[in-house]
Structures are given as C-alpha cells and as structure tokens.
Amino acid sequence: MKAYRAAILRFAPDREPSQSAVFEQDGLLVVGPDARGQQVVQAAGPYAAVKDQYPGVPVQHLPGRVIAPGFIDLHVHYPQTDVIGSPAQGLLPWLQNYTFPEEKRFSAPDYCAQAATFFIAQLLRNGVTTALCFATSHPASVNALFGEAQARGLRLITGKCLQDRHCPDGVRDDTEQSLIDTLALIQRWHGQARLGYAITPRFAPSCSPAQLRGAGELAARFPDVWIQSHVAENLDEIRWARELFSASRSYLATYADFGLLRKRAIYAHCIHLDDADRALMRASTAAAAVCPTSNLFLGSGFFDFAGADRMGMNYALASDVGAGTSFSPFHTMLAAYYTGREGQTKPGVSLSPQALWWQHTAGAARALGLEGVVGNLQLGCEADFVVLNPQATDLLARRTARAASLDELLFALIVLGDDRVIEKAVISQAF
Ligand code: GUN
C-alpha cells in the first residue's frame, strides 16, 4: 500500500455533474491491490481523518499539488498524430488529402510500433490514462497499440478500422477478411489485462452493407466488446450517407438498423442530429464523443449540449486527434466551453467547470460503461490519477492564487492549463 498527501479532486457519483466535484484541500489518497491484484483506491478523504487508519503506510507528501482522476479521451486516432494541423475545406477533403495517405503507412509494423510508443507517451504527458482509440484498417496497427499499452499497464480500447469501399488502395480492406481479422483480434486482446476491443466501422460511407451487417453480428455475439464510429459530423458526409443508406430513417438510424447502436457504442461528433436521433441514442444507451477542437478546426459545427441534456442522451469529451488540434484535456474542455453556448435556453450560458471536468473523467467512464472502474477516485476505482501543479507557469501561479472557490480554480486550470500542469500521470499497477 502507498499513500499520497495533497489536495484531492473527485466526483460524487449520485450528484448532478455541474455540482458533483468533491475537493479535499488537505487530503490523503491510499492505494493498494484489490482481490485481482490491481491497485485501487483504498481510502480517500481528509488527511487528519484518514491517516490514523493506515499506520505504517508510507506517505508521499505533495504540498501545493492537486491529485485528480486521470483523464479519459473518448475518441482519438493514434495513426493521426502526425496529421494534426492539416487544413482542409472540410472533413471529406481532409480525409482524402491527409488522413488516408498517412494511414497507408501503417501497413508496416515498424511504423506502427514507433507511432504507438510516441502516441502513448503523448497521452500520459497530457494526463490521459484511458483512451478509446481508432487504429487503421491494418491489424498490425492494432497489435502495436495494444502491445505498447500492455507494456505500460494502460487501460486502452482500440480496434481495426472497417472500410471496404470509398477509400484508396492501401487502406481499403476486404469485406470477408476484415471480419475474420476483427474476430481474431477480439479473441486475442479483449479482456487481456486492462485492454478492450472496439468493433470499428470507420463511418457508414466507407462500409458496404455486408461489412456493417458482419460488424453488427460480431457486436451481438460479443456484448461487452465496444463499438466506435463517426456520425453526423459534416453536412456533405451526411448527404452522402443518406444517399448510400436511403432506407434508414437517418444517418444515425443506419447504424441502429445494422445492430450497431447499443450499450458500449460510442459515436464521435453527433452534431447534426434531430430529436428522434437523440431519443434513439438515449434508448440504446449509446454515447456521443464530443470533439470540440476537431469540430472547430474542420468547421463541422457545434455539438448541442442543451439538446442532448433535454433528451437525456449520454455524451462526454474527446480530442479526436488528428482532426482535433490537441492531446490536452484542458484545451478540449476550453473548446467545449467556447462552443457550449450552442442551443442553450439562457443567453450567454455555457458549461460549468465541474461539468466540463466530469465529462473528461467520471462522465467519460460512464459513457464507456466503466463507471466506478476508472475516471474517478472513489473507493475501489483503479488508481489512475494525475498530480496537477496549479503553479506550473507564472501566469497560472498568479491566477490560481486568486481563485476564491473550487470553480474558480478549475476554470483557471481549464483556460490556462496544458501539459505543463501535469506533473505526473500515475497508472494503476497490477501485482
Ligand atoms: N469520419 C470518418 N473518418 C474520420 C476521421 O478519421 N476523422 C474524423 N474527424 N471524422 C471521420
């Protein structure tokens, strides 16, 4: 067992997200192995109250620091690390001109391995300890990322992209082989250590009906495997998806019609939905990955937070690197704040700092069906956490010294923070 003395931020599971933060100014976090041998939170609370319950447990004192749950990135593409900042008129030319050419390179296992190593280092330096991640259509890209995550003990979910049409040679897969590969990858990786598999149709326009049908059959056969895809991001994309799948009520309904809308399904963007779509999301308990830096960069539009809340639809935050412009959860939360006035009933109102932070931690865990497992520091949660330094820069030190409330402190970190605030990301060890 080991203990850390610092300020501690966590979230009360039974409270409304914007009021759910629990903050101990002088806290003690005690971690130790559970029955599986995975390091979990054994106690968290005021230092004075908790310390005597754990005599002899070594305490690391971190004065002036804040311990918080590791961030969760609900949608990110590891093969797109090197296309960040590639300007385009919109999603479809961006895919053609930058993304597919880069993803072609992942046919080479060596290329995958170095990209996976760099990517996971970027996650950790930005305080991201769990990710739901796209690989490419090459099984080698999946093996490389799982291998690296396993070596570092990270909780990570990924899958081979399914894309058997409307994409170039070198990234296009074969319908039957793609489903055989998906099955083999599920059997090899899903549930190994902290790894999970996601069935990954890139988006409906890149998949034949036969491929989507096969993906849906696998989703039914493996109900605790995740599903990830894209939907309703861009108006040209939507028009195209509607032409290709005109029998479905909407673009989102296309996925439902193939059995791909269910618990543990995460759909990136969900910008241009109507209320019938939102009701479908709610009924299926699927969740949206909201990607505000990506949506600003590609000019895709704004996620309607108020509409999602009104219809009771699940959502949480994501970077969407490389259309997204940053690995930093602080940058993503700030972009969500900038764009969060969309659809609000009260003029000028956007998201609160506690709600933003929750959406990148406990809320993202809930979207993944991993509530109580990661994304929080309640008892029994796996001990993935970040040590934050609110004095990381001169400006942060000056501004956070003035913070008169928790909301002011969180806001200052969201607005001024980046990877410099993350002093350390601690990953739960397995014994
Ligand atoms: N839609 C289909 N593929 C992609 C992708 O790689 N990035 C984004 N942002 N949208 C997509």
Ligand code: ZN
């Ligand atoms: Zn994406």
